[in-house]
Amino acid sequence: MSKKIAEHNPGRKIFSSKIATVVVWAITIIWTVPTLGLFVTSFKSDKDILGEAWWNSLLNPNFSFANYKGVFLGDGTESLSSGVLPYFINSIVITLPATIFPIVVATMAAYALAWIRFRGSNFLFFSIFALQIVPLQMSLVPLLLLFTGGAHIGSVQIFPALGIAGDFAGIWLPHTMFALPLAIYLLHNFIAGLPRDLMEAAHVDGANHFTVFRRIVLPLSIPGIASIAIFQFLWVWNDLLVALTFASGTEEVAPINSKLASLVGQYGSGYTQLSAGAFITIAIPLIVFFSLQRYFVRGLLAGSVK
Amino acid sequence: MSEFLSENLPKFSSVLSVIAAFFIILGLIFAIAGRANGKKARPIALTIFLGPALVLLLAGLVIPGVRTILFSFMNPDSNEFIGLGNYQWMLEDPNVKTIMINTILWILVVPLFTAALGLLLAVMLDRIKHESIPKALLFMPMAISFVGASIIFKFVYEFNEPDQVQIGLLSAIVKFFGMTPSDWMLSKPLNTFLLMIIYVWTQMGFGMVILSAAIKGVPADIVEASALDGAYGWRLFRNITFPMVKGTFIVVLATGVVGALKVFDIVRTMTGGNFSTNVLANEMYSQTFVQFDQGKGSALAVILFLLVTPILIYNIQSLRKERAHN
Numbered sequence: 001m002s003k004k005i006a007e008h009n010p011g012r013k014i015f016s017s018k019i020a021t022v023v024v025w026a027i028t029i030i031w032t033v034p035t036l037g038l039f040v041t042s043f044k045s046d047k048d049i050l051g052e053a054w055w056n057s058l059l060n061p062n063f064s065f066a067n068y069k070g071v072f073l074g075d076g077t078e079s080l081s082s083g084v085l086p087y088f089i090n091s092i093v094i095t096l097p098a099t100i101f102p103i104v105v106a107t108m109a110a111y112a113l114a115w116i117r118f119r120g121s122n123f124l125f126f127s128i129f130a131l132q133i134v135p136l137q138m139s140l141v142p143l144l145l146l147f148t149g150g151a152h153i154g155s156v157q158i159f160p161a162l163g164i165a166g167d168f169a170g171i172w173l174p175h176t177m178f179a180l181p182l183a184i185y186l187l188h189n190f191i192a193g194l195p196r197d198l199m200e201a202a203h204v205d206g207a208n209h210f211t212v213f214r215r216i217v218l219p220l221s222i223p224g225i226a227s228i229a230i231f232q233f234l235w236v237w238n239d240l241l242v243a244l245t246f247a248s249g250t251e252e253v254a255p256i257n258s259k260l261a262s263l264v265g266q267y268g269s270g271y272t273q274l275s276a277g278a279f280i281t282i283a284i285p286l287i288v289f290f291s292l293q294r295y296f297v298r299g300l301l302a303g304s305v306k
Numbered sequence: 307m308s309e310f311l312s313e314n315l316p317k318f319s320s321v322l323s324v325i326a327a328f329f330i331i332l333g334l335i336f337a338i339a340g341r342a343n344g345k346k347a348r349p350i351a352l353t354i355f356l357g358p359a360l361v362l363l364l365a366g367l368v369i370p371g372v373r374t375i376l377f378s379f380m381n382p383d384s385n386e387f388i389g390l391g392n393y394q395w396m397l398e399d400p401n402v403k404t405i406m407i408n409t410i411l412w413i414l415v416v417p418l419f420t421a422a423l424g425l426l427l428a429v430m431l432d433r434i435k436h437e438s439i440p441k442a443l444l445f446m447p448m449a450i451s452f453v454g455a456s457i458i459f460k461f462v463y464e465f466n467e468p469d470q471v472q473i474g475l476l477s478a479i480v481k482f483f484g485m486t487p488s489d490w491m492l493s494k495p496l497n498t499f500l501l502m503i504i505y506v507w508t509q510m511g512f513g514m515v516i517l518s519a520a521i522k523g524v525p526a527d528i529v530e531a532s533a534l535d536g537a538y539g540w541r542l543f544r545n546i547t548f549p550m551v552k553g554t555f556i557v558v559l560a561t562g563v564v565g566a567l568k569v570f571d572i573v574r575t576m577t578g579g580n581f582s583t584n585v586l587a588n589e590m591y592s593q594t595f596v597q598f599d600q601g602k603g604s605a606l607a608v609i610l611f612l613l614v615t616p617i618l619i620y621n622i623q624s625l626r627k628e629r630a631h632n
Binding site: 016017020021023024025027028031032033034035037038041049050051052053054055085086089090092093096097100101104105106108109111112113116118124126128129130131133134135136137138139140141142143146168173174176177178180181184208209210211213214234237238239240241244245257258260261264265271274275277278281282285286288289290293296297300301 | 310313314317318320321324325328332336339340343347348351352354355356358359360362363365366367368369370371373374377423427430431433434435437439440442443444445446447448449450451452453454456457458459460461462471472473475478507510512515516519564567568570571574575578587590591594595600603604606607608610611614617618621622625626
């Protein structure tokens with residue numbers, strides 16, 4: 001049996017295993033070294049960073065957590081007077097609803113498109129599928145105008161100014177809107193694949209759509225929902241464009257990723273701030289990635305290989 | 307500490323109450339709507355399940371998209387039509403010419419490298435023991451934001467005067483081979499390619515993982531049969547493996563094109579679009595939010611949209627085919 005599996009793999013007949021092992025590990029090392037470099041740098045003092053290359057520092061280590069303390073809580077410089085901690089918290093406050101809202105709305109829509117029959121359902125599905133590729137740059141300005149000024153036809157106000165620009169709600173809402181096309185498409189693939197008999201049996205027993213959704217669809221879709229939620233979480237945490245457009249850069253609402261981006265351009269922000277700040281920013285995504293890798297890969301495959 | 311709590315506790319409590327309120331309202335709607343029966347039950351269910359998504363899509367994507375197209379024919383403040391002025395500016399401005407050339411370079415080079423390297427690694431990973439460790443490490447940059455990745459590479463591309471210690475890896479390697487390092491971010495046109503490396507570095511894992519799954523899906527009997535016919539190595543890859551994963555390869559290429567078109571964070575963080583590295587998505591942001599010219603910004607967004615349209619049509623056609631099969 002094991003011999004048979006070994007014979008199966010097409011790759012086994014294309015490369016010899018020795019060459020493959022050497023090449024894969026060489027590329028893996030090249031791919032990992034830049035991150036390692038930043039990691040080592042983030043523990044060095046400003047003078048050491050400039051005076052000695054990080055790979056040499058590994059030989060005579062002189063590392064400390066001072067950079068992290070300064071970046072987290074503030075180091076007294078103008079660019080980081082009160083540290084990145086408030087921005088870190090903003091990121092959490094932005095990311096949680098901006099993940100939960102679109103997933104819930106998309107799961108409901110995906111159920112309707114897959115299991116409630118109505119005219120135009122197919123057309124609607126294709127339209128939503130098409131929307132996922134439209135650059136969000138197409139929406140930024142009008143959406144921002146809607147939040148600040150409402151909507152008018154002529155001089156008649158047809159939609160009030162929401163007054164949520166620069167507020168957390170003003171970031172949750174665009175993230176929710178922009179996430180829907182892909183989330184609906186992926187969840188539809190998942191939910192449409194649930195067994196038809198199960199749905200029909202429930203309806204025969206007198207269950208309505210709301211009961212079927214809660215008792216059957218939701219529990220069975222948890223793996224699919226989890227993988228898409230991880231994606232959305234990483235997307236929101238790592239986003240810069242929506243944050244720059246809809247959150248002012250202030251300590252009150254701006255997420256850590258946009259604070260980090262602003263540090264790069266700021267005069268006087270040193271290497272210590274950049275290296276430790278970058279690691280604080282990427283720590284949460286990396287933890288999520290390594291602990292939930294299996295779901296992450298499943299989410300990728302759901303969208304691409306069908 | 308107490309100051310920290312008094313500043314941030316309200317944020318946490320308000321976010322938790324917003325989430326709680328969201329679920330309570332949803333539960334109430336479900337409970338009330340669930341009582342409807344007879345002829346009205348289905349339209350009510352449909353409205354509740356599909357309504358919120360449709361309203362959000364219309365208000366967030368469809369209507370703003372149409373308005374952006376209108377704005378592209380208007381002046382900077384979007385209160386007067388000026389015809390094709392913004393598009394004419396694009397044709398005549400020398401900066402826009404550089405931007406277009408760079409953007410085309412991005413969508414030609416980046417997807418090809420991402421997909422080809424992903425395919426090479428997918429094929430070789432299939433061949434080695436303990437593939438999960440290199441796979442995880444190669445895939446890891448996908449979890450890092452473009453801003454974070456840019457800072458990682460800022461240190462790699464760091465440059466000091468030739469007589470000083472080189473703390474950037476690239477400069478040190480160049481020096482090791484006896485050449486003189488230069489200020490990489492100022493060297494045209496090399497700097498654009500150095501920015502592309504950052505993108506390839508983060509996104510290659512995507513191609514690798516889905517191509518790896520596709521290769522494992524190639525039926526064993528086909529491989530065995532062709533091996534009996536003497537197909538090994540390059541011939542096996544060209545005649546059997548690649549044709550079987552071609553569809554997935556195209557998906558990776560198309561995803562790469564769309565991603566490379568929208569690249570914004572890397573250029574903004576590394577060079578701010580200076581030194582001839584600017585691209586369409588970054589210029590769109592600058593025109594709109596730095597120059598406050600909504601007309602030019604919208605026209606650039608429309609070009610971005612037109613450039614993805616072929617992929618959009620291709621995707622719809624393949625989805626149609628796929629659905630016809632099922």
